Amino acid sequence: MGRIVTLTASQTPGLDAVLARHPCEESQLIPLLQDIQDHVGYISAESMRAAATHLNIPESSVYGVVTFYSQFYLTRQGRHKVKVCQGTACHVRGAVEIIRAVTARLGIKPGETTRDFEFSVERVACFGSCALAPVMVVNEKVYGNVTPEMAIRILDELT
Ligand code: FES
CATH class of the missing domain: 3.40.30.10 (Glutaredoxin)
Structure with missing residues (x-):
């Protein structure tokens, strides 16, 4: 019988590497989001979920911060x-x-x-x-x- 492999890697290129750079502490939320945006270009739903899981905080907290600060984009931006x-x-x-x-x-x-x-x-x-x-x-x-x-x-x- 074959092994069951669970894929937990994100679909967004580079996202896992960005997450790995930040300690799993709630105080890292804004630096982490800034880092994600710098590398991915915006904060996708997947990125918000991944940040919440990584920092062990509710997704609603991540969403609240992303929508509060105008520096964060929820949609892909132009080059x-x-x-x-x-x-x-x-x-x-x-x-x-x-x-x-x-x-x-x-x-x-x-x-x-x-x-x-x-x-x-x-x-x-x-x-x-x-x-x-x-x-x-x-x-x-x-x-x-x-x-x-x-x-x-x-x-x-x-x-
Ligand atoms: S009003 Fe201050 S830079 Fe435009």
Whole structure:
């Protein structure tokens, strides 16, 4: 009679290695989630279950943290993350035109990701670089005094 093998490895490439780097302590929840997001790109349902099991805490606690902090994404994001500031200084200096140009170019709304998972766009509150308003951040690189034309150019250089 053959052996029964139970597969417990996750379906998400790299997830098990990320889990193995963190001690099984509840205090590791946020660092673990940040690590998962860095490696997987977002926090999937499977990742939440795996984190809960690894830390021996309820899934609802993991879900509560993931949905509380805006830094965590529940859906797969684009390879390029475009964030347009909507803070007061940027708003006054034309942020609305920037977001309009970006979303028109990519064919998606703020909060969405292109079908090919190349770009995600989101509106963000003040980046703390108000002197550079309007500000757009792409893959953590800050662009200041952005015009709609410049925003399009930045996107085009990434494709
Ligand atoms: S309002 Fe946009 S950086 Fe502060």
